[in-house]
Amino acid sequence: MRTSWADSVSNSAAEIAISDKNSLPRPTRSTYVPPHLRSGSISDLSGPVTGTNGGSRWTGSDGGGTKPELRRQGQANSYATAGRDAAAGGGGGGGGRNNRSGGWDRREREVNPFGNDDKIYDIKQNFSEQENSGINFDAYEDIPVEVSGENVPPPVNTFAEIDLGEILNQNIRRCKYVKPTPVQRHAIPIALAGKDLMACAQTGSGKTAAFCFPLISGIMRELYAQRSHVGRTVYPLGLILSPTRELSCQIHDEAKKFSYQTGVKVVVAYGGAPINQQLRELERGVDILVATPGRLVDLLERARVSLQAVRYLALDEADRMLDMGFEPQIRKIVEQMNMPNRGVRQTMLFSATFPREIQRLASDFLSNHIFLAVGRVGSSTDLIVQRVEFVLESDKRSHLMDLLHAQRENGNHGKQALTLVFVETKKGADSLEHWLCMNGFPSTTIHGDRTQQERELALRSFKSGKTPILVATDVAARGLDIPHVAHVVNFDLPNDIDDYVHRIGRTGRAGKTGLATAFFNESNLSLARPLAELMQEASQEVPAWLTHYASRAPYGGNKNRRSGGRFGGSDFRREESIGKNLDYYSGGNSGNAYEGLVDIAGGYAPGVTSAWD
DNA sequence: AAAAAAC
Known part of the structure; x- marks a missing residue:
């Protein structure tokens, strides 16, 4: 019987996974380039992301003067194919997405974060088990939803409606998620559409998965986004920041489950723990970095991490990350560390609470974002x-x-x-x-x-x-x-x-x-x-x-x-436009699937959400 | 005033 969204694996299994991590066999040379890729010339590396010299994304000095030593793996055909390979346990299928991880097939090396609970393949057998997985979905029906912004993609009702690919679908089943929670139903399509997002949803309603799935899926899809490094500097494509070390660990553990066998590598970095182990982990390659701000700044100053290739930025507990104590650090990371500008990267902010003044501040980091509030009164x-x-x-x-x-x-x-x-x-x-x-x-x-x-x-x-x-x-x-x-x-x-x-x-x-x-x-x-x-x-x-x-x-x-x-879920842009008697969305809102308050889950007619509004 | 976050 499970109570947590992502931690559907038993505690003991999770602990095994953690201890295994410490004894993982490591490649002897982190910069190993497999023979079949050694002939790849530097000109092969001039993709939109990996090009050090001509690449538009990398404009910093990281590659300047020194010969870039970039790894690049074989192009994937489709991750669905890779998924079949993985499911069959087959050896190195050429061009599989899993080959992203360093040129050699490391699937056998990847610790199964689901431990002994990994029984996804008999879906029918598991179905009744899934229904008893401890997640009380009925508790999330009848939920008021507010969406504002331009061209909001419609929500989905099932994971099957979202084209996340077969590997992610398998992981969803392994997690025993039967259907998306309300915040997932709305946020995932918005995120997959490439939109910036500010999302408020109740505590315990599945926010982590709501931003992890699109990140992992996006990184899998982008054929040109090959993992790479220059010297000892690594270039994550996704960055997830959180305000406490334990929360970063937790997000990392969940993201590991979601990304199992996808070839997308998730690494965590936080203070208070020896940095050397984290450095070694980073050297082995990273696609998504989960971090607390202080340690990340340290890594950036040591030039062990560069944010130049970041395409996805997610702030969990975003209102905390942008409050007085954290805001300067976040601003430094986002604005002064070569991270691609807003609008170039995709930015997603999640929290259960979103004070209006923090929303206003957060808009510095967002580009034409969609505001989403999912939840009952009071959050x-x-x-x-x-x-x-x-x-x-x-x-x-x-x-x-x-x-x-x-x-x-x-x-x-x-x-x-x-x-x-x-x-x-x-x-x-x-x-x-x-x-x-x-x-x-x-x-x-x-x-x-x-x-x-x-x-x-x-x-x-x-x-x-x-x-x-x-x-x-x-x-x-x-x-x-x-x-x-x-x-x-x-x-x-x-x-x-x-x-x-x-x-x-x-x-x-x-x-x-x-x-x-x-x-x-x-x-x-x-x-x-x-x-x-x-x-x-x-x-x-x-x-x-x-x-x-x-x-x-x-x-x-x-x-x-x-x-x-009311519950901290209302778009500050709307309130301010009302205050100024201006329609902020007069231009762009007309094409929306939802205008203003619409209760999507509850079946109320629009306007009957007054108790919540 | 307190708490969190690098060494």
């Missing part, structure tokens, strides 16, 4: 039961203890359900964790003062149930897909309602239900109004005392950018 799903309790600072620990005791007694055979406890500070995390352990609740903690090793150990220990309580700072607030989290406790509430949305989104994933409890007191007054509104929109019970605090809170005091208190 907190109504799969999560939200509770708020008034708890004085001094009572928080004993109150938490009461909750944990009750939970243990109600739980399965006295086993503690996985509980994620968010606190404000790193010190507070350590001290609460220590206190819980002293009081008989096996706990661990994850925050930025711990070593990366400790952080990853904590996460594993929590996932496995060894320490069923994880005390965390906001490092764990976004994106992490931890199956079976039954309860999120906001021991300390965040100051920003968007952070609250992301935190509680660690439960209630993949269509499963979850519980979120918040401890509210007088130090959280600024959150009273947005929290009350959010809960009300999600049809949650709002305590009278909270309504009271909310009514006394000053208007506009918080940076609630939700006009009318």
